[in-house]
Amino acid sequence: MVTSHICWNCKNKVDPKNLFCSKCNKIQLPKTLNEFELLGIEEIYNLNLEFLENRYLKLQKMVHPDKFSNLSDKEIKYSTLLSSMINDAYQKLENKNSRANLILTLRGFTKESESKSYNDPEVLEEIMNIQNRCLETDSLQSKKEILKELDYKISNTSKGISESFDIEDYKNAYKLNIKLSYLEKIKNNLKML
Amino acid sequence: MNLINIKEPNLENDSKLCIGIDFGTTNSVCSVKLNDDFIYILDKSGKELIPTIVLYDDKEKFFGNDILKGKKYFDSIFSVKRKFTENYDKKIYLNERNNKISPVDVSKDFFIYIKKICEDFLKQKIFDCVITVPAYFDEKARSGIMKAAFMAGFRVRRLINEPTAAAFAYGLEKKKRGIFFVYDLGGGTFDVSLLKLSDGIFKVIGTSGDPNLGGDDFDVLFTKWALEEKLKIDLDNLSEKESLRIIKHFKLIKEKFANTNHISEELNINNSSKKITINIEEFHSCIEPLVEKTIQIASKLLNEVDTTIDEIDGFILVGGSSRIELISKKLKEIFGTQIFNDVNPDLVVSKGAALHGYELLNGSKNILLDVTPLSLGIETMGGLMEKIISRNSPIPVIKEQTFTTYENGQTALKIKILQGERETSTNNRNLGEFTLNKISPKPAGIPRIKVMFSLDADGILFVTAQDEETGNESEISIKTNENLDLAEMRSIVESSIINAKDDIEQRMLIESKIKAKSFLNEIESIKTEIKLLCNKNDQENIEKNIIMLKNTIKTNNCDMINECIEKLNKSTESFAQKKIEKDFSQVLGKGINELS
Ligand SMILES: [Zn+2]
Numbered sequence: 093m094v095t096s097h098i099c100w101n102c103k104n105k106v107d108p109k110n111l112f113c114s115k116c117n118k119i120q121l122p123k124t125l126n127e128f129e130l131l132g133i134e135e136i137y138n139l140n141l142e143f144l145e146n147r148y149l150k151l152q153k154m155v156h157p158d159k160f161s162n163l164s165d166k167e168i169k170y171s172t173l174l175s176s177m178i179n180d181a182y183q184k185l186e187n188k189n190s191r192a193n194l195i196l197t198l199r200g201f202t203k204e205s206e207s208k209s210y211n212d213p214e215v216l217e218e219i220m221n222i223q224n225r226c227l228e229t230d231s232l233q234s235k236k237e238i239l240k241e242l243d244y245k246i247s248n249t250s251k252g253i254s255e256s257f258d259i260e261d262y263k264n265a266y267k268l269n270i271k272l273s274y275l276e277k278i279k280n281n282l283k284m285l
Numbered sequence: 286m287n288l289i290n291i292k293e294p295n296l297e298n299d300s301k302l303c304i305g306i307d308f309g310t311t312n313s314v315c316s317v318k319l320n321d322d323f324i325y326i327l328d329k330s331g332k333e334l335i336p337t338i339v340l341y342d343d344k345e346k347f348f349g350n351d352i353l354k355g356k357k358y359f360d361s362i363f364s365v366k367r368k369f370t371e372n373y374d375k376k377i378y379l380n381e382r383n384n385k386i387s388p389v390d391v392s393k394d395f396f397i398y399i400k401k402i403c404e405d406f407l408k409q410k411i412f413d414c415v416i417t418v419p420a421y422f423d424e425k426a427r428s429g430i431m432k433a434a435f436m437a438g439f440r441v442r443r444l445i446n447e448p449t450a451a452a453f454a455y456g457l458e459k460k461k462r463g464i465f466f467v468y469d470l471g472g473g474t475f476d477v478s479l480l481k482l483s484d485g486i487f488k489v490i491g492t493s494g495d496p497n498l499g500g501d502d503f504d505v506l507f508t509k510w511a512l513e514e515k516l517k518i519d520l521d522n523l524s525e526k527e528s529l530r531i532i533k534h535f536k537l538i539k540e541k542f543a544n545t546n547h548i549s550e551e552l553n554i555n556n557s558s559k560k561i562t563i564n565i566e567e568f569h570s571c572i573e574p575l576v577e578k579t580i581q582i583a584s585k586l587l588n589e590v591d592t593t594i595d596e597i598d599g600f601i602l603v604g605g606s607s608r609i610e611l612i613s614k615k616l617k618e619i620f621g622t623q624i625f626n627d628v629n630p631d632l633v634v635s636k637g638a639a640l641h642g643y644e645l646l647n648g649s650k651n652i653l654l655d656v657t658p659l660s661l662g663i664e665t666m667g668g669l670m671e672k673i674i675s676r677n678s679p680i681p682v683i684k685e686q687t688f689t690t691y692e693n694g695q696t697a698l699k700i701k702i703l704q705g706e707r708e709t710s711t712n713n714r715n716l717g718e719f720t721l722n723k724i725s726p727k728p729a730g731i732p733r734i735k736v737m738f739s740l741d742a743d744g745i746l747f748v749t750a751q752d753e754e755t756g757n758e759s760e761i762s763i764k765t766n767e768n769l770d771l772a773e774m775r776s777i778v779e780s781s782i783i784n785a786k787d788d789i790e791q792r793m794l795i796e797s798k799i800k801a802k803s804f805l806n807e808i809e810s811i812k813t814e815i816k817l818l819c820n821k822n823d824q825e826n827i828e829k830n831i832i833m834l835k836n837t838i839k840t841n842n843c844d845m846i847n848e849c850i851e852k853l854n855k856s857t858e859s860f861a862q863k864k865i866e867k868d869f870s871q872v873l874g875k876g877i878n879e880l881s
Pocket of ligand 1: 101117
């Protein structure tokens with residue numbers, strides 16, 4: 093259901109995936125694109141981060157307000173908005189956790205369709221366990237060890253999420269993603285200690 | 286070292302001029318790019334470093350290098366920039382006519398002065414500029430700087446962060462690529478920024494700092510220590526003027542340690558001469574805690590943005606205070622990476638601003654992708670801060686948040702905006718409150734008000750709201766408690782630049798318009814109270830004068846605007862009187878007439 097929109101400047105029909113009018117080259121403001129579409133990348137969980145960053149920088153180089161400073165107020169406003177949207181999309185896609193949430197939403201999986209709280213006793217125990225060890229850590233050595241373990245757990249969980257997406261088991265992806273968010277939070281807290 | 290280009294500027298150019306202004310705590314620097322030339326602007330005394338000092342003295346005002354190092358020197362206002370992280374509208378100074386003025390007013394006068402220097406040097410009118418600010422400045426401090434420059438008649442094309450500007454100039458000049466740490470220790474502020482320099486893109490990965498730690502603090506610490514240790518004198522016991530003089534003396538001693546390991550000097554304190562000898566080891570161990578503090582901030586940032594030291598290509602040292610030898614020694618010791626100090630740390634920030642300004646006006650080859658240094662959020666019920674935009678997010682950025690009512694039939698909602706990293710709202714900077722009005726009355730929790738918080742490329746906040754049901758943006762009005770928002774101010778400057786014949790006329794017009802708009806905003810916010818307290822005749826009179834003032838603003842006639850402000854002011858006098866009476870009776874429980 094790709095509906096084209098009309099260029100604000102020359103009234104030409106513009107493909108909503110294009111950020112610039114093909115006729116007059118003016119910047120456009122597509123409101124209907126999701127984060128993946130905005131960055132022009134495939135809607136998958138396993139993203140190549142380097143590729144993502146390159147796409148992001150290439151787009152910012154086209155739409156950033158620095159490029160529009162000597163143009164009309166309207167173009168400055170549109171470029172600021174578009175640049176903001178791309179920044180936001182990039183941040184969401186760069187982070188595994190929010191990326192998984194995005195895909196879940198796009199596939200129609202909502203938190204409401206699941207039980208709201210997440211009570212897998214085994215996982216909770218695992219989280220509590222590592223959390224307690226973080227609180228007790230006193231040496232740089234033990235901090236490093238826990239960080240290493242956390243990284244291992246994070247990568248495993250992420251792998252699990254990826255596999256769940258492959259077989260379209262969104263319920264499991266959702267659960268693992270909550271676990272991932274806990275692990276990331278613990279890791280960040282530990283890093284800043 | 287940058288060689289100062291002193292040749293006559295090439296005036297036969299068709300590029301638009303944009304001044305790069307490094308408004309520093311201690312010194313300010315202006316520079317400009319003209320086609321293929323880049324030049325630092327020199328003041329009348331031929332210097333590119335303009336001390337950021339203002340002296341109001343006996344019906345006259347003096348600035349920068351014009352203030353001679355005579356007796357009155359220490360009556361000057363020093364380090365006004367430091368006030369921007371506090372309440373900069375508070376009138377804490379006296380001007381040449383003995384009127385109370387605020388740090389913004391002082392800075393405005395200073396900006397007028399440097400505008401004049403630029404115009405004299407370049408022999409043409411100047412409006413456009415890019416101003417640098419400490420990366421760790423919050424939104425409010427940024428707005429304050431912008432306001433001061435606007436009131437001076439500048440058209441501010443962009444605010445950029447000092448370390449970003451430095452990296453921009455450095456990267457372009459030395460053709461560097463890679464990940465660099467900019468260590469920027471100025472007179473009053475400390476910033477660290479981690480940047481990735483690639484082709485045409487200068488991307489800030491993360492930034493941190495302390496808006497109240499700079500060379501000034503090193504000077505004070507050093508002076509305190511030396512007086513106490515060597516002369517058994519407590520700095521705090523000296524008069525304010527005397528201690529300022531002594532601190533400036535120790536600042537010079539500090540700078541001498543760049544070339545010598547031992548200093549022996551006569552020092553005049555309270556009219557008696559004292560001999561003081563200090564060696565460099567003593568100096569270093571005295572300032573070490575502050576250097577440590579900066580290094581901790583840098584290490585913490587590395588951790589936060591998940592970068593290891595091996596990925597970094599080097600440190601770029603910026604800011605006059607980064608010349609202290611101990612700093613590069615410590616950085617090398619702890620991070621083991623290359624230190625680049627092959628640019629003039631006093632000048633490179635202004636250069637970055639000028640180069641960027643040139644591109645903004647004449648077509649950009651490069652973009653600066655910066656981040657916001659502090660999280661932005663709102664106060665929730667329990668006095669906690671809920672983050673909406675987290676620190677180190679790339680800007681510009683826009684985030685939506687949906688609000689609802691908590692009482693049946695509620696038609697207005699007050700939202701407090703905060704900036705900072707602390708959990709409780711009182712520990713963060715209050716950016717202001719705004720009210721969502723004219724919400725259609727519904728049961729509690731039913732209205733859905735979508736509020737958009739956006740930080741633009743200057744790091745300035747804009748808030749807009751929309752009732753999701755009606756989709757009508759104009760139905761809801763937002764008023765922050767700031768008198769004038771920057772968009773309003775920007776348009777005032779624009780229209781005044783086009784209409785005024787000369788500088789003074791232009792500035793007076795800007796001032797009148799700002800005053801008029803602030804006054805109109807103020808009256809708008811108390812409109813319901815006016816209706817409550819004034820009789821119909823007074824109300825109509827006020828209303829008439831409001832319309833008249835609004836129309837006069839458009840005429841760009843300064844005298845007429847002032848006249849209309851006066852008229853409107855007069856017509857609200859009866860309201861002011863009634864309000865005082867009402868407030869009194871609220872406090873005392875009885876009317877003002879019954880008091881005597
Ligand atoms: Zn077009």
